[in-house]
Amino acid sequence: MSSVSAWFNGLWTDITLWFDGFSDDFYTVFIKKDRYEQMLTGLENTLIITLGALLIGVVIGIVVAAIRSSYDKNKESLKQHGGIGCFILSFLNFICKIYLTVIRGTPVVVQLMIAYFLIFVSVKDGVPVGIFAFGINSGAYVAEIFRGGIMSVDNGQFEAGRSLGFNYVQTMWYIVIPQTFKAVLPTLCNEFIALLKETSVAGYVGVMELTKAGNSIAGVTYNYFLPLLTVAAVYLVIVMILSWLVSRLERRLRVSER
Amino acid sequence: MSDNNILIEVKNLCKYYNGDKIKALDGVDIDIRSGEVVVIIGPSGSGKSTFLRSLNLLELPTSGHIIFDGVDICDKKVNINLHRQKMGMVFQHFNLFPHKTVLDNMTIAPIKLLKTPKDKAVEEAMELLERVGLADRAENYPSQLSGGQKQRVAIVRALCMKPEVMLFDEPTSALDPEMVGEVLDVMKNLASEGMTMVVVTHEMGFAREVGSRVVFMDGGKIIEQGTPSDIFDNPQSPRLKEFLSKVL
Numbered sequence: 001m002s003s004v005s006a007w008f009n010g011l012w013t014d015i016t017l018w019f020d021g022f023s024d025d026f027y028t029v030f031i032k033k034d035r036y037e038q039m040l041t042g043l044e045n046t047l048i049i050t051l052g053a054l055l056i057g058v059v060i061g062i063v064v065a066a067i068r069s070s071y072d073k074n075k076e077s078l079k080q081h082g083g084i085g086c087f088i089l090s091f092l093n094f095i096c097k098i099y100l101t102v103i104r105g106t107p108v109v110v111q112l113m114i115a116y117f118l119i120f121v122s123v124k125d126g127v128p129v130g131i132f133a134f135g136i137n138s139g140a141y142v143a144e145i146f147r148g149g150i151m152s153v154d155n156g157q158f159e160a161g162r163s164l165g166f167n168y169v170q171t172m173w174y175i176v177i178p179q180t181f182k183a184v185l186p187t188l189c190n191e192f193i194a195l196l197k198e199t200s201v202a203g204y205v206g207v208m209e210l211t212k213a214g215n216s217i218a219g220v221t222y223n224y225f226l227p228l229l230t231v232a233a234v235y236l237v238i239v240m241i242l243s244w245l246v247s248r249l250e251r252r253l254r255v256s257e258r
Numbered sequence: 259m260s261d262n263n264i265l266i267e268v269k270n271l272c273k274y275y276n277g278d279k280i281k282a283l284d285g286v287d288i289d290i291r292s293g294e295v296v297v298i299i300g301p302s303g304s305g306k307s308t309f310l311r312s313l314n315l316l317e318l319p320t321s322g323h324i325i326f327d328g329v330d331i332c333d334k335k336v337n338i339n340l341h342r343q344k345m346g347m348v349f350q351h352f353n354l355f356p357h358k359t360v361l362d363n364m365t366i367a368p369i370k371l372l373k374t375p376k377d378k379a380v381e382e383a384m385e386l387l388e389r390v391g392l393a394d395r396a397e398n399y400p401s402q403l404s405g406g407q408k409q410r411v412a413i414v415r416a417l418c419m420k421p422e423v424m425l426f427d428e429p430t431s432a433l434d435p436e437m438v439g440e441v442l443d444v445m446k447n448l449a450s451e452g453m454t455m456v457v458v459t460h461e462m463g464f465a466r467e468v469g470s471r472v473v474f475m476d477g478g479k480i481i482e483q484g485t486p487s488d489i490f491d492n493p494q495s496p497r498l499k500e501f502l503s504k505v506l
Contacts, residue, residue: 162339
């Protein structure tokens with residue numbers, strides 16, 4: 001009997017020791033010198049860059065997808081009609097293709113550093129540059145996601161709209177685009193998750209975002225365990241909230257499929 | 259019949275693909291008069307669907323003229339959207355808008371294009387649904403309907419725009435056999451009310467019974483046309499004879 005209770009006592013001591021150590025670590029990593037504030041600043045910057053880039057990305061994505069799919073859908077009729085409209089659309093389509101090729105063909109870190117060290121040399125704050133670079137980058141992926149969504153809608157839908165007398169833009173607006181949302185949503189959510197996590201490289205241009213904050217605390221306190229796991233947990237929670245929101249939205253959009 | 263009855267006048271309509279290697283339409287001339295039911299038959303690849311789809315320029319002709327209501331709609335300056343409002347079209351695969359209810363499918367075009375007040379558009383749509391026996395389906399989504407019901411909705415959706423002519427592109431080809439009848443009945447009623455119709459179909463019974471004129475196309479050309487009894491009982495050209503021997 002006594003040996004069992006001794007074993008339990010020993011275990012208890014171990015546990016309390018570990019907790020003491022943990023609370024010491026916790027104190028050094030988060031409380032001492034108000035280091036948690038660094039984490040909060042990091043989280044704030046990560047969220048600002050992500051949301052800003054998201055906004056820019058969606059706007060660019062819509063514009064580029066609109067140009068690319070209008071070109072594809074109207075190619076034939078434009079060739080026959082010719083004129084300035086054909087030239088402008090072909091030119092815009094060409095520009096968009098170059099944009100997509102360059103942006104998707106190079107790493108986002110490199111783009112970020114080019115933006116910070118070569119283009120916006122005079123801007124000392126990395127956050128707006130980060131928003132810009134990640135926005136431009138995300139726009140390329142969002143554009144292709146939207147274009148894929150538009151292409152996935154059966155051409156008969158487009159023809160039905162046109163046959164009723166809707167013009168090209170009205171047909172897109174009332175009939176094709178509402179149908180793309182459902183198809184596009186999961187992939188778009190993927191892109192947003194990827195974007196959130198990609199902002200972790202903003203530290204390369206001196207932005208104190210979440211990962212950088214964790215890393216710098218770890219560097220100062222020589223404790224990697226707590227800061228890095230905390231950073232990972234924060235990303236995880238944000239992604240989980242985002243996925244939950246999107247799945248709710250999907251359920252609402254699925255009404256017409258009963 | 260006098261010439262001022264002519265609703266659509268097609269002159270030398272051609273549609274070439276790949277430069278001029280494939281001739282989907284090779285010089286089609288036809289007049290379609292008000293109140294006529296023109297049924298177009300022919301083997302697959304004969305250009306009948308291409309012809310029908312070029313009547314409202316869903317297919318852009320390479321050359322030729324389509325004069326609808328006195329206006330050459332092949333003219334590049336013409337706003338084709340306004341003319342399409344007066345030409346209803348029914349597709350083989352229905353092409354109902356899956357994200358809208360039956361009622362919204364029918365009212366969106368009158369509300370947005372004709373600026374019909376919503377309650378009036380709904381009232382007119384419900385009347386039409388009543389006539390095809392689908393009033394109880396108004397709030398359903400297309401995915402909840404059978405094929406025959408979908409096609410009947412597609413027909414009344416086109417009618418909501420009060421078109422001057424209705425174009426039917428193989429309206430029963432994608433239907434289960436037992437649903438063909440209900441769609442043909444709607445079309446028969448429409449014809450008896452004096453609607454001008456151009457119908458591409460493989461339903462020879464319908465062509466014979468409802469058609470005021472039957473047009474036989476092959477190789478992008480009109481080979482023979484005439485009353486149903488001319489075409490079916492007394493065919494002249496060898497190609498039509500061969501075609502009829504296969505389908506009848």
